[in-house]
Amino acid sequence: MLLVALISLLVGLTTPILSVEASKELPLLGETVFQFKSKGILSTIGALWQNGNLWLTLLLFLFSVVLPLLKTLLVTITLWNSEHHLIRRGLHFSHQIGKWSMADVFVVAILVAYFANSGQDLTEAEVQVGLVYFAAYVVLSLLGTQLVVRQLAATKLG
Template sequence: MLKRNIAALILTIVSLSLLYPGLTKPILQIVISAELPIIGKTTFYEQTQSILQTVETLYNTNNKFVAILIFLFSVVIPFTKGVIILSVLLVKKFALKAKLYRFVFIIGKWSMADVFVVGVFMAFLSTQSNGAIEAELLEGFNYFAFYCLLSLLGVQLTTLEKPVTIQ
């Protein structure tokens, strides 16, 4: 069990270190252009944003509810879950460990980080079928995707060690 928890600790620390660049680095670039006679290729729209920039844009364009949901489920809950898993792995008191561990599973079900990654990837794939729209996944997507995978693996490897009582 100790080896599993050491691996979980390492995975959780690495996943948390990937979360920040996953949230701040550009995740997707979209370019809408057309080939016009005489003029040639003309770009009508181009946007590159990170997850946090997207939240800010949504908030500033009166899509506050969506912005808050994305911020909560893709930023607050993943960060909170990571910190609590670190606590589970480092705290010695079994009763506290068990409560924290149960709480991680409760909030883990509300974490939309993995769903968000799949959504971005699906948006990317859907734009590839249209010649006027070009989409490119950027480094933020990779950081965020690896955060999701390592975080999930870290939680799965975490085990509780019930203390042995000697009478």
């Protein structure tokens, strides 16, 4: 399950999560697209970095890339060696930070709701496949962590 979660994370980070189109129906020209953007998490991090938004870049990189990878690594290490007290602390830490991964999904949902309901018929936002994969990572990762915790508890009792 953790391998599928990791693959979902990598796909979710590299594919578009949101597309926004600004268009309007113009006389004689019909539907005219003024701007179209489709961004993924990593491309957004790169754009923020290039525009000098270092604080936001670091936050997005930390919560969307570093913490999910760290969490998956800690849970995987726990599967191989669960006896050391630091490993168990790492598992507890990864369980706590796993809850923050869903924040990215909620932020994109809020953006979609905002652009879809802007009231001006100029913008349209759509969720892209990257968000689905990122959300799948979050769910699979949380389930995988729970299974590892239960396995450790059963081993400790047995």
